[in-house]
Amino acid sequence: MKKFAVITGASRGIGKAITEDFIKKAVFDVMAIVRTPSLAEHLREEWTMLNPACRLVIKVVDFSDTDAVQTLCHDLGKNKNLAVLINNAGIFMPGTTDIEYQNLLDMTEVNFFAPFLLTQAVSHAMQKNKQGYIINIASNAARRVISGIGAYSASKHALLGLSGSLMLELLPHNIKVTNINPGFTNTDMTRHFPNLADDEKIQPQDIVNCISFLLSLSPGAIIPNIDVECARFP
Structure with missing residues (x-):
């Protein structure tokens, strides 16, 4: 039986690109986590046509x-x-x-608390298997100061802090943890950012390529962070 790869935020942008790459390669069975019920069946049909041989679970x-x-x-x-x-x-x-307090809570809930809980559950399961890889799509805003988005940066920086400690704790169990920290990426989130054309941004495929690279590394190699900068704003 194949091992499972779980991707959250799989319905669009970076998450959809990652999911489709896993489905095409079919090295792993794929569990895609989406937020919108109305999209689930459409995506199931789309992805099944992409590669009927890949076992797919959508939650x-x-x-x-x-x-x-x-x-x-x-x-x-x-x-x-x-x-x-x-x-x-x-x-x-x-x-x-x-920022309004409720907006801060909502953003922290999605950007930190949810991945924390998932990581907690998955890391326990992976320790029993004595293998695994946890990859966080964070943000370069968690690695450097950007004016006007301090609350978002804080929610992503919390994820980096968790990951740094977790990486050291899990390495003895043959489990790796890496953060990929992209800048402006061509997704819905940056669609209306001024003075930056879509083709000047980081592309979702660039993040897919980073993940392929990480999964190709030997067991003796670990990369804590991959910073992917937009060439217009290095």
Whole structure:
């Protein structure tokens, strides 16, 4: 039986590109986590046509719903074939101290608490298997100061802090943890950013290529962070 790769935020942007790459290659069975129920069946048809040979599971989970996330974590914790978790789901809201408190809570819920809970569940399952890879799609905003988005940066920086410690703790169990930190990427999130054409941004395929590279490394190699900068704003 093949091992599972789990991708969150799989319905669009970077997450969809990652999911489709895994489906095409069919090295792993694929579990895609999407937020919108109406998209699930459409995506199932689209992805099944992409590669009918790939075993595909689609789960609908709203990451702002703690109970739904806990249920997903319970299911993942029982999966004995988990090999890869890609924490990609995220939301963006501008603001630093001027952000509304509820918006801060919502963003932190999706960008940090949900991946924390998933990582907690999956890492326990992976330790039993004595292998695995956890890849977080974070942001370069977590690695350097950018004016006007302090709350978003904080939510992503929390994920980096968690990952740094977790990487050291899990290496003895043959489990790797890496953060991919992209800048402006050609997705819906940056669609209306001024003075930057879509073809001047990082492309989702660039992130797909980073993941392929990480999974190709020997067991003795670990890369804590991959920073992918937009060439217009290095």
